[in-house]
Amino acid sequence: MIDSCRSRADFAALRRGRRFDSELLWMTFAADRGLRGPRVAFALSRHRGTAVQRNRVRRRLRAVFREFAIDLAPGRYLVGVRAAASAVTYQRARAELMRLLLAAEALSDRGNKRP
Template sequence: MIGRIRHRDIFSRLSKEGTYVRAHGLWCSLLLDSSLENAHIGYAIGRQVGGAVERNRIKRQLRALFSSRSGQLQPGWYLIGVTPKASGSTWDQLGALVDRLIGQIEAKINHSTP
């Protein structure tokens, strides 16, 4: 089960203290938090990605893709961003980008953990 980020202070903490990871077309700022039961995700999709219809399509698809992969994410706060490179991506292409991003997140977490 994926939660949402609902408070401004979490977004602020993510921008100041978060660990940044990127993969072609997607990026993530994350803060692990063992007090949470699951991952909480917010999405940042700017106008440069496309019109409202395109941005909303991508957001819906990302929600579904991350929900189906929720077991791969450690409890914490995740801000997922989309760059214009990801606009126009098919479901399969976006799924591959999400898988690549999750792999980068895992590598970064494992590398920074002593």
């Protein structure tokens, strides 16, 4: 199960986390073995598109996180978008997020064997 980052402590931990970048996305990861599972937050500014477009991107990113939920390391994840929201297709978001998770060593070996 994936929880949301909501508390001040969650965002304080993210400030101490490591940042990873790709062409389309960026991610900050703060590992925490004390958590039951991953906690995720999204940062999408108004410059990235209309509210409808930003919500669509958020839903796509949530779906990708749910797909990898079992294989994710416990910790806090903050994900943002670099490009216009309309450029974020599910397939591209999945590929880039997987690349970021592997770079952060936040995805177990089982997760990267998926097509």
